[in-house]
Amino acid sequence: MPGGVDDPASPSGGNVYDRRMCEELAKIGWQVHEHAVAGNWPQPAAAARAELARVLAQSPDGTVILLDGLVACAVPDIVVPEAERLRLAVLVHLPLGDETGLAPSRAAALDALERETLRAAAAVVVTSEWAARRLVAHHGLTSGRVHVAAPGVDTEPPASGTDGASRLLCVASVTPRKGQYRLVKALAAVADLPWDCVCVGGLDHDPGYVEGLRELIEKYGLGDRVRLVGAQAGAELDASYAAADLMVLTSYAETYGMAVTEALARGIPVLATAVGGLPEAVGRAPDGSVPGMLVPSEDPAALPAALRRWFGDPGLRDRLKTAARERRTALDGWETTSRNLAGALEQFILEPGRAA
Template sequence: MKRVVFAVPGSLDTPTGGYAYDRRIIAELRHLGWEVDYLDIGEGFPAPDEATRAAARALLAAIPAGRPIVLDGLALGVLPDIAAELASRHPLVALVHHPLALESGLTTERADALRRSERAALAEVREVVVTSPATAKLVASDYGVPAERITVARPGNDPVPLSAREPNDIPHLLSVGSVVPRKGFDILVSALAMLADIPWRLTIVGDLTRDPSEAAKLQDLISRHRLTGHIETTGAVAHSHLATLYGKADLFVLASRFEGYGMAYAEALSHGLPVIGTTAGAIPDTIPQGAGLLVAPDDIAALAAALRRVIVDTDERRRLSAAALAAARTLPTWQDSAAIFAATLERLA
């Protein structure tokens, strides 16, 4: 029996793309015949308190010697000492969704500390799995991981049954992502404030509890720009409800400051939505040229111009929609992604 431990900080039901990736890869590995033990090593990462750190060390130390461990980068990056302890008894795989130091809103000192810590932790593992070619390049160039130890296993995509999409009388924009600084919702709202002369409405879907301060700032910004009647924030929703929202939208927009992959962007492609995003991180890997309009991160004026162009031009929306569907057909399935991940685990033997 092929057996592996997936060590993840917190519940797999946490509503983020990273946890969704972990959840699906675990499920698909089981379909491939792997016995996968899911180990929740505690909440609060990447800033665990001492009690959480001690509990994580005890949980990981209890794993039988020799068993492979996949350690999610959200925790691994701040546990270099524990990684060193484990490496003497286990084959370790790091799963890096995006480098911790590239989270938005960090002080320079905090970002530097995270970069040093994650670099030290990655030096202890045998294999590193990342979710995009762009992240692979970062891990090699900035974190000193040899390219031959890095595997790209992009998130998979589920087939989406498509029906004829009729444009809404008022163009409906959809944005999906946890309300944290990295997702750039402040930039999006500021850009939309420049479009008061044309009709539109926006639904923001994403966890409002991960960063309550950022969620409060977002609501304040919406109020200050007098956009309360135009913008709805739903919080996290069930996958079935999210699929309905994708189906009713006219275009997708997300002004991320960095993405290690951008699962919401890929999901928008699968639903045939025109995509407006940024050039940050792996987003250009996910949204090929012609399938969306990408602008520099934090460029409010450029984002506003791209939004105006797609909102007012129905023909442009149709063109981008067709290109999005074509791009979606090139995306991997979850079965493809799990097969790549499984091959990495096989190499540990």
């Protein structure tokens, strides 16, 4: 796992997933040994590369090793030589080349490295059906070697909200991929409506992006309505969810979107861009109703239009809240995730082999 997996100042969906799988696999009878390798992944310095190489080299033949893709995918020179004697599975939270803001040449280089690593792995684990289709098509993987273990969620008490409409909540690290710039622009287009927006998420991943976002907020005169409160966890994050009326997530790329199900676990409707695995995370209530609004990512008018519908149609709000409460009762927990992951590992535990 990446070295910062337990850093409370840098929470992420991938870190939460990795931590919960270590805990949940142990609960269902697996013997789990953790290795967190500190480094600037996926571009590690020599010391981090050496540490990963040492961990793999010291593992006995036939050991089942699950590698976070952030650690493994860009270093096939370290991983591939061990793939014949170890049973290696790679957990891909986000394809490396899908990160927003990469130069085309850099994205292509990461793609090539990732492809080499994944084709050598005995199994690839992803967090959504969309991600499975994406990797099979993009990297030419055998579909039988790609397994889905979607993130679980802990059901929480229903959110009380504010007045039922006006408190918007965005939970996402403040980075280009999460799309906070376009969220602020959409909010500026509906500045006449009675909203306020709390943005929860780490502010140290891309300082230049954060600075530009603050300038954009001030440019539109929204300094008292859009609050960047930084990373939150535990009771502090619970309080932010409890006060929310609508969850907004305007990402450019997501393999799943754990913040979406965290909101739905509290009965909070969701407004999100229809990218990657986000439609899967939003899902449907048992009666087939959708607990939120999905808007096309490429249409800049879609977000403000959806916000106007939210505020202007009380019947729509009631329907979405009802669907969110029903979806809340149907969400899978982390035990389901761990059993799906265990099933993926068990399929190759007797025969390591290569993925073609």
